[in-house]
Amino acid sequence: MSKNVLVFADVRDKKLRNVALECLAVARKVADGGVVTAAVFGSFAKDFVDPLAHHGADRVITVLNPELDQYTTDAYFQAFKQVIEKVQPDAIFTGHTAVGRDVSPRIAARLGLGLISDCTNVEVQDGQIVFTRPIYAGKAFVKKVVKEGTVFATIRPNNIEAMNADPGRKAETEELQVTFAQDLLRTIVKEVVRKTAEGVDLSEARVIVAGGRGVKSAEGFKPLQELADLLGGAVGASRGACDAGYCDYALQIGQTGKVVTPDLYIACGISGAIQHLAGMSNSKVIVAINKDPEANIFQVADYGIVGDLFEVVPLLTEEFKKVLGK
Helix, strand or coil: CCCCEEEECCEECCEECHHHHHHHHHHHHHHCCCCEEEEEECCCHHHHHHHHHHCCCCEEEEECCHHHCCCCHHHHHHHHHHHHHHHCCCEEEEECCHHHHHHHHHHHHHHCCCCEEEECEEEEECCEEEEEEEECCCCEEEEEECCCCCEEEEECCCCCCCCCCCCCCCCEEEECCCCCCHHHCCCCCCCCCCCCCCCCCHHHCCEEEEECHHHCCCHHHHHHHHHHHHCCCEEEECHHHHHCCCCCHHHEECCCCECCCCCEEEEECCCCCHHHHHHHCCCCEEEEEECCCCCHHHHCCCEEEECCHHHHHHHHHHHHHHHHCC
């Protein structure tokens, strides 16, 4: 049975996040011949009409209000709610990002909808949408089905492949004028100052080189950054490295940090505490580098290298340069 599906397209730093395209792939599967609508916010929203159309949107709604250029809970809540009321979707999908995690529960609560968060897979079986999500810090997975009412879910980045772009694909476009209750716009973002360097978004990176207490200092992250740059990836860290002051908490991966699922995860000087494993154990390939052969990280690693990271990482970097011709 065909469905009317809405995707909220998350934008960061005026760039469309890849998880928005992954949500479109889910939406196309769920729509089963129905209409897939993508909604994108901000004065620059029209820049994303073509990419959204190329990756599966039949219709793109742009909300061009400048109040939406920077994310604030109050403004996005009001705009998202008005989009949903206009589209009247059977299913709503957005990325399990900082924005998606913040605004989705508020919308669900206000509209009386159930919400399935942090989904790593979506299937259609016997006409029902089956969602898979991790529980117990990733130690187990549960499958859930919404039996009635509007389906609302957030999708974990890097778990579902986006559709191949079709440059010839067009979408119907509509500009929606939203109104804000000014007494509810309690926050205005004047400027965003980032502590981390510009580069690949950690939550969507295909390759992550992460350091733990074994890096010994902030300087110890330099060889990791060089390897990550070479592979087009991002640098992450364990909580131990963050607590020690070697790097900013924005790089923390784990149960109380970011949850990542890259194609390749290189753990350097990380012991493998349960809290850290909860944030990266679903990576497709895990390579562990540690001097301690008994380190817990080796229990989840696909490949293990017992050795000093300050010797191993530069050697890996040189070998990758040869292979990649750089």
